[in-house]
Amino acid sequence: MSATPDDVLTGEANTAAQTSSKAAEAEAEYGHLVKSEYEHGFVTDIESDTLPPGLDESVIATISQRKGEPRWMLDWRLAAYRKWLDMPTPKWAAVHYPPIDYQSISYFSAPKKQELESLDEVDPALLETYEKLGIPIEEQKALAGVAVDAVFDSVSVATTFREKLSEAGVIFCAISEAVQEYPELVQKYLGTVVPPTDNYYTGLNSAVFTDGTFVYVPKNTRCPMELSTYFRINEAKTGQFERTLIVADEGSYVSYLEGCTAPQRDENQLHAAVVELIALENAEIKYSTVQNWYPGDEEGRGGIYNFVTKRGDCRGDNSKISWTQVETGSAITWKYPSCILRGDNSVGEFYSVAVTKGKQQADTGTKMIHLGKNTRSTIVSKGISAQQGIQSYRGLVRIAGKAEGARNHTQCDSLLIGDKCAANTFPYIEVKNPSAQMEHEATTSKISDDQLFYCRSRGLTEEDAVSMIVNGFCKEVFNELPMEFAVEAQKLLSISLEGAVG
Amino acid sequence: MSAQALKSDTPAAPQTPEPGPFDSWLPSVARADEPQWLALARADATERVHTQGAPTSKSEGWRYTGLRALLEQGFTPVDEPLSALLPEDIDDLLVRGLDSHRVVMVNGRFAPQLSDLADLPSGLTINGLRASLAEAPTALADSINAVAGEGAHVFASLNTAGLDDGMVLHAKRGTLAEKPVELLHLSVGMDEPRVAQPRHLISLDDGAQVTLIERFASLGDALYCNNALLEIRLGRDAALKHRRVQLESPSAFHVSGVYLSQAANSRYDGVNVGIGARWARTDVVTRFSGEYADCNLQGLYLAGDQQLLDYHLDVHHGLPHCASRENFKGVVHGKGKAVFDGLVYVAKDAQHTDAEMSNRNLLLSQSAEVDTKPQLEIYADDVKCSHGTTVGQIEPEKLFYLRSRGIPQALARRMLCIGFAGEIIDALGNDALAEYVADAVGNRLEAAPL
Numbered sequence: 001m002s003a004t005p006d007d008v009l010t011g012e013a014n015t016a017a018q019t020s021s022k023a024a025e026a027e028a029e030y031g032h033l034v035k036s037e038y039e040h041g042f043v044t045d046i047e048s049d050t051l052p053p054g055l056d057e058s059v060i061a062t063i064s065q066r067k068g069e070p071r072w073m074l075d076w077r078l079a080a081y082r083k084w085l086d087m088p089t090p091k092w093a094a095v096h097y098p099p100i101d102y103q104s105i106s107y108f109s110a111p112k113k114q115e116l117e118s119l120d121e122v123d124p125a126l127l128e129t130y131e132k133l134g135i136p137i138e139e140q141k142a143l144a145g146v147a148v149d150a151v152f153d154s155v156s157v158a159t160t161f162r163e164k165l166s167e168a169g170v171i172f173c174a175i176s177e178a179v180q181e182y183p184e185l186v187q188k189y190l191g192t193v194v195p196p197t198d199n200y201y202t203g204l205n206s207a208v209f210t211d212g213t214f215v216y217v218p219k220n221t222r223c224p225m226e227l228s229t230y231f232r233i234n235e236a237k238t239g240q241f242e243r244t245l246i247v248a249d250e251g252s253y254v255s256y257l258e259g260c261t262a263p264q265r266d267e268n269q270l271h272a273a274v275v276e277l278i279a280l281e282n283a284e285i286k287y288s289t290v291q292n293w294y295p296g297d298e299e300g301r302g303g304i305y306n307f308v309t310k311r312g313d314c315r316g317d318n319s320k321i322s323w324t325q326v327e328t329g330s331a332i333t334w335k336y337p338s339c340i341l342r343g344d345n346s347v348g349e350f351y352s353v354a355v356t357k358g359k360q361q362a363d364t365g366t367k368m369i370h371l372g373k374n375t376r377s378t379i380v381s382k383g384i385s386a387q388q389g390i391q392s393y394r395g396l397v398r399i400a401g402k403a404e405g406a407r408n409h410t411q412c413d414s415l416l417i418g419d420k421c422a423a424n425t426f427p428y429i430e431v432k433n434p435s436a437q438m439e440h441e442a443t444t445s446k447i448s449d450d451q452l453f454y455c456r457s458r459g460l461t462e463e464d465a466v467s468m469i470v471n472g473f474c475k476e477v478f479n480e481l482p483m484e485f486a487v488e489a490q491k492l493l494s495i496s497l498e499g500a501v502g
Numbered sequence: 503m504s505a506q507a508l509k510s511d512t513p514a515a516p517q518t519p520e521p522g523p524f525d526s527w528l529p530s531v532a533r534a535d536e537p538q539w540l541a542l543a544r545a546d547a548t549e550r551v552h553t554q555g556a557p558t559s560k561s562e563g564w565r566y567t568g569l570r571a572l573l574e575q576g577f578t579p580v581d582e583p584l585s586a587l588l589p590e591d592i593d594d595l596l597v598r599g600l601d602s603h604r605v606v607m608v609n610g611r612f613a614p615q616l617s618d619l620a621d622l623p624s625g626l627t628i629n630g631l632r633a634s635l636a637e638a639p640t641a642l643a644d645s646i647n648a649v650a651g652e653g654a655h656v657f658a659s660l661n662t663a664g665l666d667d668g669m670v671l672h673a674k675r676g677t678l679a680e681k682p683v684e685l686l687h688l689s690v691g692m693d694e695p696r697v698a699q700p701r702h703l704i705s706l707d708d709g710a711q712v713t714l715i716e717r718f719a720s721l722g723d724a725l726y727c728n729n730a731l732l733e734i735r736l737g738r739d740a741a742l743k744h745r746r747v748q749l750e751s752p753s754a755f756h757v758s759g760v761y762l763s764q765a766a767n768s769r770y771d772g773v774n775v776g777i778g779a780r781w782a783r784t785d786v787v788t789r790f791s792g793e794y795a796d797c798n799l800q801g802l803y804l805a806g807d808q809q810l811l812d813y814h815l816d817v818h819h820g821l822p823h824c825a826s827r828e829n830f831k832g833v834v835h836g837k838g839k840a841v842f843d844g845l846v847y848v849a850k851d852a853q854h855t856d857a858e859m860s861n862r863n864l865l866l867s868q869s870a871e872v873d874t875k876p877q878l879e880i881y882a883d884d885v886k887c888s889h890g891t892t893v894g895q896i897e898p899e900k901l902f903y904l905r906s907r908g909i910p911q912a913l914a915r916r917m918l919c920i921g922f923a924g925e926i927i928d929a930l931g932n933d934a935l936a937e938y939v940a941d942a943v944g945n946r947l948e949a950a951p952l
Contacts, residue, residue, distance in 0.1 A: 092562075399893075401869065416883035420850070425878040430566075431893040434865035440876070440891040446883045 051108040057081065060207055063108050067176045067210070070183060077207050080196035084203030093363040094392040094424055095332050097305065100270060107208045107241070168224050170254075171216040175243050178214035185216055189247050193276040193313045193340070201272040201307045201334075205241045209274070212243035217252040217283075226482055228257040242273040248283035250316065255286040257485055271330075273308045281316030281343065286324070288481050290489050293329035300359030303331025310337035314346035314372075322349040323366065324480040326489040328496045331360060336394065338367035341375035341403075348377040351477040353489070355496050356389025356421070365395035365412075365426075370403040370436070381412040382474050385421035386497060392424040399436040408438040415473055416446045417466075417497070467494045523556035523569075526576045527660055527697055537639040540665070543646060547662035554656040563655065566841040566873040567812045571781055572755050577697035577727045579664050583611040584690055592616060592688060595719045599934035602684035602715060603628065609689055610698025610728070611667045616688075625677030626712070631668035631701060642670070645703050649733040650761040654787070657757045661699045661731040668701040673710035675737070682713035682743075682932065689754065691724025702732045706740035708765075713743040715935060718758075718778065720751035727755040734760065736768035738792060743771045745930055749942060750778035752809075759785045764824075766792025773929050774801035774830075776811045777942050783812045793823040800829045802926035804946050805870070807836025815844040815859075819852040828859040831926055833919050835866035835950045842874040844889070850881045859889035864896065864922055866915070866950070916947045 051059060060081055064074040089099075165172050171182060178186050196206035217223050248254050271293070277285045287310075296303025306329075312321035323337040339348030350366040368377035377397070385391040393412045414423035425442045447469050455465030471478070471490055478486045528548060533541075556573060557564040587608060605628060606616035612630030619628055634642060646665070650658050669685055689698065706712055718728060728750065736742055750756050756779040762770055776782055788797045797817060805811045817826045832840045846857045863872045876889040896918050904914035923943055930936045 414878075414880070416880065416885075419853070419883045420881075421883065422879070422881040424880065425876075425889070427876060427891070429874045429891055429893065430871070431863070431865060431873075432869075432871045434867055434870060434895045436865070437894045438892065440889075442876070442878060442889045444878055444880050444885065444887040446885075 050106050053104050053106045069179055073179050080203055080206030083197050087200045087203050089200050093334055095361040095363050169218040170223050172227055175212040175214045193311050194274050194309050202274050202309045205272045205274045209241040209243035215246040217248045217254045219249045220251040223254040226255045240271045244275040247278045248285050250280045251282040253284045257288050259290045270305045275310040277312035277321055279314050279319035279321050282318045284320040286322045288485055289325040291327045291329050295329050295360050296331040306330035306333045308335040313340045314343050317343040318345045319343050320347040324351040327354040328492050333362040333364055335364045340369045342371045344372040345374045350379045351480040352381045353474045353477045355384045356391045357386040359388050361390045363392040365393045367396040370399045370406040374405040376407045379410040380476050383414040385423045386417035388420045390422045394426045396428040398430045399433050401432040403433050404435050406436040410440040412442045414444040522552050523573050524551055526578050529579050539643045544663055547659045550659040551663050575695045577695050580609045580696045580698050584608050597934050597938045602682045604684045605669050606686045607700055610700040623679050625674035626679050627672045629670050631670055634670045649763045657729055658759055661729055664699040665701050671704045673706045673712050675707040677710040679712045682715050685716045687718045689720040689726050695725050697727040699729045704734045706736050708737040709739045711741045715745045718748045718750050723751045725753040729757040731759045734762045736764045738765045739767045741769040746774045748776045748778055754779045756782035762788045764790050764795040767794045769796045771798045775939055776803040781810045785814045788817045790821050790824045793821050795824045797826040800926050800929050802923050803832045805834045805838035805840040809838045812841035817846050819848045819855045822853045825856040830861045832863045834870040837869045839871040845877045848880045848882050848885050852882050853884040855885040857887045861891045863893045919947050
C-alpha cells in the first residue's frame with residue numbers, strides 16, 4: 001500500500017531490499033513464488049520453412065500457393081486484405097502496447113517434414129516438446145476419448161483418431177485440408193459468423209490465416225469423443241493466424257477443447273485468431289479454452305499479444321453454444337467469445353476465469369445478441385488481478401425487439417490481490433423488448449483478512465489458503481470444463497497465483 | 503467488434519471558419535458591460551465548442567443519445583428578458599404547501615419580481631449571476647469553471663460561451679438553512695426556438711447545511727432548450743440535499759450538468775426526477791477533495807412515447823474512505839427510450855472506498871428501449887464496490903394478485919409502477935414535494951396506454 005507507482009515501474013528483482021515498507025516485506029516473503037519462471041518456456045529446435053517478414057499481395061499469393069489452395073480461397077484472402085488496408089486499429093480496449101509493425105512479421109512458417117504416416121515419424125524434438133508440456137501425444141491417444149490434432153506452428157503435423165471419427169462421419173482436420181477436401185462446406189460457412197471486415201484483426205486473419213481446425217458434425221450425430229487441438233507458437237517473429245471453423249449440423253453435439261502454451265521469447269508475438277461456431281437446429285457446441293501463453297517477463301517484455309475474435313451463431317432453433325475459458329497467459333488478451341442467438345429457444349453461455357499478474361493486461365468479455373424468441377444466455381465472469389495486472393470485463397447484452405421472452409443473467413466478479421492492480425467492468429445492456437428479463441450483477445473485492453485468518457488458524461500456509469479461496473472463487477467456471485481441463489486449469493491457477501498476496 | 507465505439511469524446515475538430523453545428527447557439531454580439539476575465543473565458547469556451555463539435559454515436563458518452571433532433575432546431579440564445587410575467591401567472595406551477603426561499607429564472611434569466619427571497623437566514627446569500635457580476639465584477643472570477651473545469655463535454659463549453667445569468671448561492675460557515683431554497687426554471691415559448699443557458703454557482707462553506715429544490719417547468723407546451731449547468735462546492739462537513747424535478751414541456755430539449763466538488767466529510771444527497779422534455783440529458787459529475795465524503799445519487803425517470811431520457815453519472819474516487827451510492831430506477835413505455843450510464847472510478851490510492859450502483863428498469867411496451875451501462879473502474883484493492891442492473895416487465899403474478907381482487911388491469915399496472923417508483927419518491931424527504939412528484943408520476947402513467 002505504501003509503495004509508490006515509481007517503485008513498481010522501475011522495480012527490479014531487488015526492490016524488496018530497497019524498500020522498507022510493508023509491501024516490500026510481503027514481496028520479500030512471497031516474491032520468489034510470484035517470480036517463478038514461466039514453466040513452459042523453452043524453444044524447440046526444428047528447421048522451419050519460413051517466409052521473410054512482410055505482407056503484400058504476393059505474400060498472400062505465396063501462402064495460398066504453398067497451401068495448394070483453390071482460386072476462390074485466394075480471391076477471398078485478397079478481398080479481405082484489400083479491405084484490411086483501409087481499416088483502423090481498434091483503440092477502445094483498456095490495453096496499452098506499442099504500435100505493431102505488421103511488415104516485420106513473417107506470415108508463414110511450416111515445419112519441413114510434413115509427410116507423416118504415423119506418430120513414429122514425428123520429429124522426436126517435437127514430441128519432446130509436448131512431453132515437457134505434460135501432454136505426450138501417445139498418452140493423449142490412450143486418454144479416454146480424446147483425439148488430438150496437434151498444431152505445431154502453422155501446419156498440422158499429426159492427426160490422430162481420424163478413422164474413428166470418420167466412422168461416425170465427423171470431419172476433424174486442419175482447415176487447409178478442408179479447403180481442398182471439403183470446399184463446398186468451407187465455402188458455405190467460412191466468414192459467415194465473423195466476416196473478414198468485422199474488425200482489424202479479423203481482416204488480417206482472413207488475409208493470411210495459415211492453419212487451424214475444421215470440424216463438421218453431421219446431422220443427429222453425437223461426436224464420439226472430445227476434440228482437442230494444442231496450439232503452440234514456436235518460431236520467433238511468427239505471428240499465428242489460426243482459423244477455426246466448427247459446424248454442428250442439426251441435432252448434433254460436439255465438445256471442443258483448445259489449450260495453448262508458448263515458449264519464452266523476448267519479442268512480442270502477435271496472435272490474431274478467428275474462431276467461428278455454427279450450431280444448426282437442436283445442435284450443441286461446447287468450446288473450452290485453457291490459454292497459458294507466455295505473459296512476458298517481470299517488466300512485461302516479450303509476451304504474446306492475443307487478439308482473438310471468437311463468435312458462435314446459434315442459427316437453428318433450440319441450439320446451444322457454450323464458451324468456457326481460463327485465461328492465465330499472454331501479455332495482452334483482447335477477446336470476446338460471443339453468441340448470436342438467432343434461433344428460437346437457443347441458449348448461449350459464457351464462463352470465464354481470467355488471471356492477470358505482472359504487467360499482463362486483459363480486456364475480455366462476451367456479447368450475447370438475442371434475436372430469437374425465448375433465447376437465454378448466462379454470463380459468469382471471474383477476474384483475478386494481482387501485482388500490476390489490469391483486467392477489464394467488457395460485455396454486451398442486446399435484446400432485440402423481436403426477442404420475445406429473452407432471458408439473461410450476468411454475473412461478473414473481480415478479485416483484487418495487491419494494491420497496484422486494476423479491475424474494470426464495462427457492461428453494455430441494450431433492451432428493446434418488454435418481456436425480456438435481464439439481470440446484471442458485479443462485485444469487486446479482495447481476499448478478506450477474515451477468510452485468510454480462518455484458513456491460517458487451521459494450519460494452512462498463506463499460499464495454500466489463497467489458492468483454496470481463489471479456486472473456490474472460480475469453481476462455478478471450472479465446473480463447466482471437461483475433467484482433464486479442469487485439473488489443468490486449477491493447476492495453472494495455483495501456479496499463477498501462489499504467493500501473489502501482500 | 504462493431505458494437506464497440508471509440509473511447510474518445512472528441513471527434514475530429516472542425517476548424518473555426520467552417521460552420522459548426524452549434525453556431526446558432528453562440529451569442530452574436532460581445533457584451534460591452536462584462537468584466538474582461540469573463541470575456542476571455544467566453545472566448546476560450548467558444549474556441550472549445552468549435553474544436554469539440556457535436557458528439558456522434560461514435561463518441562462513447564453519446565452512443566445511445568442521438569443529437570440530430572436537437573441540432574435540427576437551430577436554437578438561438580434568449581436575447582430579451584421576459585419581464586411581463588406577474589407572480590399570479592405562475593401560481594399553477596408552484597408546489598402546493600411547499601414553504602421555501604424561492605428563486606425564479608424565466609428563460610434562463612433571474613426574475614426578482616417572481617422570486618421570494620425575504621427573510622433569508624443569516625449567513626445565506628442568494629443573488630442573480632448578472633447582478634453579482636455588476637456588484638463585484640471580479641468576485642466570481644475564480645468560481646466560474648472552478649468545479650466544472652474545462653474538460654467536460656461540449657454542452658459545458660457552450661454554457662460558458664453563452665453564459666447569461668444564473669443563481670449565486672453562498673452559505674457561510676455553519677449556516678443552517680431550515681427552509682429549502684427553491685430554484686425554479688420557468689420556460690416560456692418564444693416565436694422561435696430559444697436556448698437558455700443558466701449557470702448556477704452553489705457554494706457551502708464548512709459545516710453549512712442547505713436543501714436545494716431545483717425544478718424545471720414551462721408555461722404551456724413550448725419548444726425551447728435549457729442547457730443548465732450547476733457548479734457545487736461543498737466545504738468540510740457541509741451537507742447539501744439537492745432535489746431536481748424535471749417537468750419540462752413535452753416538446754422541450756433539456757441538458758443539465760451537475761458538477762460537484764466535495765471536501766472532507768461533506769454529504770451530498772441528490773434525487774433526480776425526470777418526467778418531462780422530449781429529449782433530456784443529465785450529467786452528474788462528482789469529485790472528492792477530502793476523505794470521508796459521501797455522495798448519494800438517486801433518480802427516477804419516466805420515459806414515455808417518443809421521449810429520450812439520458813442520465814450519465816460519473817463518480818471519481820480519488821481519495822480513500824469516501825462513499826458513493828447510486829440508485830436509479832426507470833419506467834419506459836410507448837416508444838420511449840432511457841439511457842443510464844454510470845461510472846465509478848476508484849483510483850490507486852482510494853482505499854476503503856465504498857461504492858454501490860444500482861439501476862433497475864421496467865419496460866412497459868413493445869417498442870420501449872433501455873440502454874444501460876453501469877461501469878466500474880477499480881485500481882485499489884481494499885474497496886467494496888458493486889453494481890447491479892435489471893431490466894424487466896411487471897411481474898404477471900403481482901398483476902394477477904391485484905386483478906383477482908377486482909382491480910382493473912390498467913389501474914393495477916399503474917399501482918405497480920407507482921410502487922416501483924415509490925422508493926425514490928420517498929427519498930425526496932419533503933412531503934409537499936413528494937406529493938407533487940407522485941401526482942406528476944400518476945398523471946403521466948394515467949395518460950400512458952398501459
